[in-house]
Amino acid sequence: MLSRVVVAPSGFKESLSAQAAADAIADGVRRVLPDAEIDRVPLVDGGEGTAVALAAATGGRLVALPATGPVGDRLGTHFALLGPAGDTALVEMAAVAGLSLVPHSLRDPGATTTYGVGELIRAALDTGVRRILVGCGDSGTSDGGAGALQALGARLLDPDGFELPPGGGELLRLHRIDPAGLDPRLARTELLVACNPYNVLCGERGVARVFGPQKGATPAQVEHLSAGLENWAYVLTRDLAVTHTELRTGPGTGASGGLGAALAALGARLLPRFDVLLGHLDLDARLARADLVVTAEGALDHQTPRGKVPAEVARRAKRYGRPVLALAGTLGEGAHEVPGVDAFSGILPAPMALAEALVRAGELLTDATERALRMILLGARLPAHAEVSGTQRPSSVR
Incomplete structure (x- = not known):
């Protein structure tokens, strides 16, 4: 029965x-x-709808604000403050850099950006939270989280000392990262990333090869993006003195087009998404x-x-x-x-x-x-x- x-x-x-x-x-x-x-x-997996679902499940609330979308336009988005106390923020990357926000005619993962994700993290920091949880999934980007780092204050410089334009297609030209301008509140805030641990940044199962075609990349672009992410992992590790995580192939480093690697370089813990999210349900x-x-x-x-x-x-x-x-x-x-x-x-x-x-x-x-x-x-x-x-x-x- x-x-x-x-x-x-x-x-x-x-x-x-x-x-x-x-x-x-x-x-x-x-x-x-x-x-x-x-x-x-x-059920939410860190992708679309995660902030709305967990705000409702925990008795929290949504915070609405404008931010930079994946193709560079300003759009209305949100993050969630979880629970009545609101001391944990949930930033859903898909709400500001998801594939559904990229018009079909503009689906070029070499050009889309996670800049808005960094803007949401800064807005969450402005509320005074002690913990920020970033939900990864349903991304329309493959920039390794470079845009997010730029929004948080890092400078990504080419060999001539000029700031890199948006998009994963530019990462092969990255020469140096200047972290001096990174938001100092990041060091005082627990940063957690809910991600799929099977997604890695580089290699044969790297995120550009596995998900690039779904986001509009041609075979030639896939190889260009892959090479750029290899360079990104090298420069991130060197210039941000990353010793706790292997950014090329560590579990979850490829989450959301490589956003996991960028956040790991800032000291975030990359955790299996279901272990982080489903406990609330x-x-x-x-x-x-x-x-x-x-x-x-x-x-x-x-x-x-x-x-x-x-x-x-x-x-x-x-x-x-x-x-x-x-x-x-x-x-x-x-x-x-x-x-x-x-x-x-x-x-x-x-x-x-x-x-x-x-x-x-x-x-x-x-x-x-x-x-x-x-x-x-x-x-x-x-x-x-x-x-x-x-x-x-x-x-x-x-």
């Missing part, structure tokens, strides 16, 4: 927020299980009480076990022996290999254009939830005539 369903999705990039995804799934559950208790737990206790857990994300594939929401939900749910259904906008290679996921389903009932799928994502997710649950209930009524031998795989409910 499915009397209590925990709905714990991520957002669908450029389509549904985590809250909207949770609401859509809950609507589908209601069609099949009208009397079930549905516990919505929209009491997720484990809620999963322990579930009869069924439904999670979701835009894509389910070989990348999912590398720090994505469905894999984390499934891992935690399995501590309590709870069955997990995962729904996804697209199913890719490796979708059947996500540990802890018992069944999975794509939400598209038929091929359709991406633009249409993005617009109809809520409707499609609701319908897919209904179809999957009806299959689960049918399966529960079928007699088990024989044992299944061999390696079991999650079922794909289409």
